[in-house]
Amino acid sequence: MSEVSTGHADSRPYGRLADTPEPAGGADYERLAANLRHLLDAVGGARLPNPLVSRVADQLAELGAQLAPFAVAESERVAGRRFDLPGRGQTMVPVLHWDEADAHHGRCRLTFGRHYLGGGGAAHGGAVPLVFDEALSAVANRDRPMARTAYLHVDYRAIVPIDTELWVDVEVDRVEGRKCYLRGGLHHGDVLCAQAEALFVELRPGQP
Numbered sequence: 001m002s003e004v005s006t007g008h009a010d011s012r013p014y015g016r017l018a019d020t021p022e023p024a025g026g027a028d029y030e031r032l033a034a035n036l037r038h039l040l041d042a043v044g045g046a047r048l049p050n051p052l053v054s055r056v057a058d059q060l061a062e063l064g065a066q067l068a069p070f071a072v073a074e075s076e077r078v079a080g081r082r083f084d085l086p087g088r089g090q091t092m093v094p095v096l097h098w099d100e101a102d103a104h105h106g107r108c109r110l111t112f113g114r115h116y117l118g119g120g121g122a123a124h125g126g127a128v129p130l131v132f133d134e135a136l137s138a139v140a141n142r143d144r145p146m147a148r149t150a151y152l153h154v155d156y157r158a159i160v161p162i163d164t165e166l167w168v169d170v171e172v173d174r175v176e177g178r179k180c181y182l183r184g185g186l187h188h189g190d191v192l193c194a195q196a197e198a199l200f201v202e203l204r205p206g207q208p
């Protein structure tokens with residue numbers, strides 16, 4: 001069976017949230033997420049022969065049925081809450097490999113696989129704010145009470161190539177009470193592909 005390497009040397013962007021002695025799902029959860037991402041890229045980039053489509057459709061249905069009995073409440077789920085892993089154990093946002101992260105700024109690398117292809121070799125326009133929301137929220141929430149995105153403005157400056165390593169920089173512009181204003185840039189080498197401005201608002205106690 002082919003599967004992808006998860007080798008990495010990330011600094012830990014989520015600070016003390018990553019300190020979980022025995023994380024749910026165990027050490028293999030990272031492989032589970034990586035292999036699922038690999039599958040999505042393989043499907044997104046392929047033209048499969050019809051008999052293989054039928055076989056894979058059956059296999060995926062079988063796998064889904066095998067996992068369905070393990071559904072839990074949101075507070076118990078594992079995907080997205082593995083702060084000890086790159087990508088948090090979720091598969092919606094590309095994995096952000098953080099090289100620098102604190103409560104004021106961050107810098108990370110990512111690659112949009114073929115799952116994210118929009119057209120013309122470029123990532124889907126909706127995938128870009130997805131990455132900004134993830135990257136900016138990691139900095140906005142670092143060492144601060146939990147905050148939600150109130151707005152996220154994105155300017156597209158150049159196409160965002162898939163299958164190419166990109167980098168994101170994030171910085172906190174200012175904090176005013178519950179409000180944290182941030183800026184971000186998505187870069188391909190020296191080219192600024194997109195830039196973002198966002199406001200994250202700290203949740204009040206008891207706010208869902």
Ligand SMILES: CCCCC/C=C\C/C=C\C/C=C\C/C=C\CCCC(=O)SCCNC(=O)CCNC(=O)[C@H](O)C(C)(C)COP(=O)(O)OP(=O)(O)OC[C@H]1O[C@@H](n2cnc3c(N)ncnc32)[C@H](O)[C@@H]1OP(=O)(O)O
Nearest residue numbers: 014133134137138141146147148149150151179199201204
């Ligand atoms: C819960 C998600 C966070 C999870 C974090 C977990 C761990 C953290 C660690 C790492 C994070 C890493 C990954 C997390 C992954 C993803 C998270 C992505 C974050 C999101 O993807 S999250 C979903 C999208 N997000 C929403 O679903 C928000 C819907 N919405 C609301 O929930 C409310 O709307 C809220 C709470 C935003 C504010 O509501 P509220 O009632 O608490 O406060 P209020 O309205 O009074 O605003 C207070 C002050 O902000 C100003 N203000 C508000 N909105 C503004 C706007 N749009 N423009 C300009 N100013 C604005 C007001 O003008 C006032 O300003 P002032 O105080 O000066 O008068």
